Amino acid sequence: MKGIECIELRKFITEYKQKNEKNEFKPVAVGKYGIRTRESIYSKELAKDYSKNKIIFKNTLTVGMGSRQIDIGILTDDVIYSVSPAYHTYKISGINADYLRYCLMCRNEDMFKRFVKRGSRQGKSIDLKRWLEYEIPVYDVCNQEKIVLKLNKVTNVISMRKQQLQKLDELIQARFVEMFGDPIINPFNWEKKRFDSICENLDSRRKPISSGDRVEGIYPYYGASGIVDYVEDYIFDEDILLVSEDGANLLMRSTPIAFSVSGKVWVNNHAHVVKFDEMSLQKYVEIYFSLIDISENITGSAQPKLNQAKLNAMMIPIPEKALLEQYCEFLKQIYKSKLVIKNLLQIYKHQIQM
Template sequence: MESKWDVYKLNQLVSIVRGASPRPIREYITTDVDGVNWIKIGDVKPDSKYITETKEKITIEGAKKSRFVKKGDFILSNSMSFGRPYIMEIEGCIHDGWLLLSDFTKNLNKDYLYNILSDKIVQEQFISAASGGTSVDNLNIDKVAYTQIPLPPLDIQQKIVAEIEVLEAKEKRAREEVEGLKLKTKEIFESINSLNKVSLEDISENLDNLRKPVTKGYREKGEIPYYGASGIIDYVSNYILDDFVLLVSEDGANLKARTSPIAFTVNGKIWVNNHAHILKFRDKATHKLVEIYLNKTDISEYITGQAQPKLNQQNLNAIKIPLPPLAKQQKIVSQIEKIEAQIALLEGQIGVIPQEKEAVLRAYL
């Protein structure tokens, strides 16, 4: 590793030990208020820096067979989503899926350590060490111990931390603004939910009869987007439709997971397979209102199948949509589009924060 500062192995700066689990664990889980916090991977959010609570506790006897961690200690996941550091804001016990970092050397700022452990400088070392030729990627004490850390003087560490904290405050404000804007969107829909609802088939024309699935090996390459349940999956040389339409997922896990939109607007020449419904509306405001409504509303009552969720045409047509007069539709769509533009801008700012943090570290190290 190249750095203008001395580089140390991590075990020269902190003590590293593995967690331990009393077994069988179910015999040590307790609801007693005097139980000891039992820290599991599921207790932490991906973007969290601190661990502040746990869902379960273990008995005092169980704690004697585990590894106790104190407030201010670091824990590091050593399997699954390995290498992610967290700072303890509570006391508790950790199982053997965690490593404990404690007894920090005096010339090490804890917040600097957190940032350097989270950065590519260290994460890439973790990835390389974890792969290790086995079928399951994991980190053990030895692999983590030999991780290299550049260590500038304490005053430089503090400057790094201060600049990163400015970025974190900016990110926090942006996330709060996003949540506030999403709440506004929710309130807009709640304001029309009391209106009389109409079936989707009464306000749209279903064009599913135009769909044509083509096996990948028989598709002729081109520049026309070929759509499936969740968006573009290929490009072909011909089209089945040249129009402004709304595509709605017919099947797939995303109908329940909702990690991406289930309804999306397409405009122009397209080819659509049999995994997405095609809807056409008379008014663009109605089109957009339906798109937003489907993406923000729980429609699980219309979905069949557990292992293979499906929204068939009959159920799609039956979905009830609150539909105010056209003028109000246009006003609502305008409001929501402005909100979505603001959210996109804020999420863009949030998205570059990791690169900005990385740039701070690179500038000093």
């Protein structure tokens, strides 16, 4: 395409600060996946007064600081929401808003490396002055629309593939209940055993590293809900199960609270680390945790916590070994299917690069 020009972001966005003073517009969250309703993330309402929030509306850009990316949300629907006052809000003009969204989305990693500085949330903040000088490729209006139409089609395919992954996760849980019964009712009367009798706790080997002291590397650095960062060294090199120790997700369950990890990794003190003799038992327990309510084992209100004593004392119904191995084989086939879909997702996401 012809007629491309590299232009600074400041030419297309102007910051504004309009408050939700009458508390009339419902709040949304802005993160890795753009703008999302809070009920799609959290299982309960966190507050009732959002009068200090900022208002966002059609053709506005919202920017915040994520753990590993710049949180960007562009609203193109003719609706009005409110966002946390911690976000920066901008009006968009002189450029197709969807085109701008794709531009920023595919350059997020580059912008994160260039403009993130040590500061506020999770030890990082955005150098907004320099970020506004960031140059993006800009085509004429007609070509912007053509690019958006093409990328919308790719985005729709990506959405369908993600739905396939979700259905496979649902199949994993459905097969669990079919083979072992409802984990709460335990209709097959499987023998119950204390959690600490079926695995070895490795919490003593965990080592937290503050964000300012981490040295970037190739090894995943895990926290309560998954990978937080990548560091230059590792402390585990084996098959382990991580169980969230603290954080709101223990109650809200927006991400798994138990997840298997293999290979060279570093784990901080926000996730319990346990090791099983048999992978089949580890996978069973991982899925078991996704199907039960552990709220009665959680302590703390401001900061929910599943301490080691509470975790160790949990009684887990344990099916016979042959069934566990059969289920583990089923999981292997499902994981193969998920890997194929994830590889396709990477191909599609690569097509979005501009």
